[in-house]
Structures are given as structure tokens and as C-alpha cells.
Amino acid sequence: MRRYVDLCVFLTDIENLDKMLAMAKHLGYHTVSLTLTNNNMADSKIIDEAKKIAIKNKLNIVFRYDINTENPKKLRETVRKIWRRYEIVSAYCISKKIARIAGKDSRINILTFPLDTSIKDIFNDAQCSLMKAKNQYLEIRYVEIAKNTDLERRYANLLRWVKIAYENKIPIIASSGASRPQTLRSPFEIASILTNSGLDIKSARDSISTIPMKLIEQGTLKTRGRLINKYVKVIKSPLCIG
């Protein structure tokens, strides 16, 4: 049986979180990734509270940090600071420069591109080869598609990027990108965005279940200090003798 994952639910305020997680459970999610950004950093108290709410709603949660900056130096600094603390690290690539730098960094797991962008070739074969070398994923967010402005450009970019990612064998992740319970959508509805963009039903459903789950498993190993890099994993600690 598939276990569905919403890999991008923004943690904006703790009062809304209970409703949000209850709705996610109702819609059929098994795991939700609570996403923090530069603008909404949460302290350890809020994180503990979020864990309690998740247990109450019988939902698994992981934490993700989404870096949203135009400054390459700030991007590198932030990655260095946070990558061991969060299961998943992602970058929102506003410019081509940020996209290329993030694509070269193996500590960043997911790249997201603004669908309404007019920058030519922000996501192309060259970007894909960088991402493939660093085992990165492409993320498509529902909230980006559901915005009512510039629909033609959004769909044109979506169709083109899904095709490029599929041809270059870059794994695609679909998520809601919700910051309120009203903007959550069920996993099948989110998968339908990809099926209508040219992916087959199985691949579209994998992009909200098995693919993000694999990433979460890797991330959990990383935060527990059991993953040194993508090739080196600690299987057993040495025995302390004497």
C-alpha cells in the first residue's frame, strides 16, 4: 500500500498547525514535511509543540528548511549552518545563478523553481546534469499552479520542465506548498497535475509517495549522524573496549 507524503507544508503559526495536520490526515497523508524558511525560523519550543500535535493527529512529520535567497554567499552560509539539523534541505531558485550554485551543492536535496518565471533556460539540460550528479530532486508545488495570474506561462513552464526532468531522469516530487489548511489538496489531486503534464499515472503517484519517502529515509539517517555522505553510511559503531 502506498504511503503518501506532502513534502512541503509551511510552518507559519502553531495555532493553525493542528487544523492543518488534521486536514492532511483526513486527505490521506501518512507523512508531512513541515517547512521552515529564512522568513519563518522556528525555535526548538515550536518544533516540540509541532511534534506533539503530529502525535495527536497520528501523522509522521519531518522538518525541512527551504532557502529562499538571491544572494549566493548567503545560500552557501545557510546550507553550512543548517544541513545537519534538518532532514531535508531545499532551495527556491529565483535566479539562474542561484540555480546553478544550488545544483552543484550535494547538501541541497531539492530544487524548486518559480513557475511564473520569465528567465530563459533556468531549468534546462545543463541544470539537469548538475542535479543528476548531486542526486537532487525537482519539486513542483500545487500552490504555484493554483495562482490565478499568468496561467499560460505557468502551464508552459510546467509542461516543459516535466518533460526535461523526465528525459534527464531527474526524480520529480509533487507537493502542496500549503501554508493554510484551505490550500492543502489530496495526494491524488496533486498527482493529477503531473499526469496532465505528460507523466503516466504510476510515475505521478510515485512522485508523492515512494520518491519523497526515499528522500526522508536518507534525511533521517543524516540527522541521526549515520550518513556521512551518499556513499558512506555508518552501519555499526565500533565497540569500546577497555
Add this chain to the structure above:
Amino acid sequence: MHRLRKRYILFDIHYFSKPLDGKKIFSKICEMFKKIFGIIVYSSADLKLIEYDQNLHIGIVRISHKHVENLRLALALIKYIEDEEVLFHIHKVSGTLKSLRKDKNIMVR
């Protein structure tokens, strides 16, 4: 002539303040479907509202079996109906009304 295959879709709708009328909901679904896929696809989809329970806010729509994924997308993209924020959730897709009504009864219970 080849008989068109149909699918029945059981959905529920979450609205966050006032209840909505079934006709308005269905006209919004049609409007969104036309906006995304165009009139030709809409007319071949053979979309019809079978029933809608305003108290339980559960409904059933019928559509051609080729356009189920299109309807999912159209429902996902509906954010507002008459300035009211809504969330559609498809519970089950079935080939017969009988099995869908059985599921609906289980849901209600």
C-alpha cells in the same frame, strides 16, 4: 455503436464558513474544466451532477472514463466558490452508482 464508458466520482467539499448550493458548485466545476481543457474536451467529457447532499456536503458526478484525471485537476484548482474558500476531496471513483452509494452510506455513518 460503441457504448461510452462512464465513471462516477464521490466527492466531499470542505468550506470554511457558509454552506453552498449544489448547482453553484457544479457550475463552478464546469467553468474550471472549460477554462483548463477547453470546450471540445468539456463536451466530450459528458460531465453531469448526479446528486449533491447539502447537509452532508457530499456529491456524486459522472464523467467519461477518459477524463477522470482531468476532473481531478479541475477540482484541485478550484479555490473559491462565490468568495467562499473551498477544498474538494475525491473519496472514490467507481464504474457503478451502486457501489459508490454503498461507500457514501459508510462515510455518512
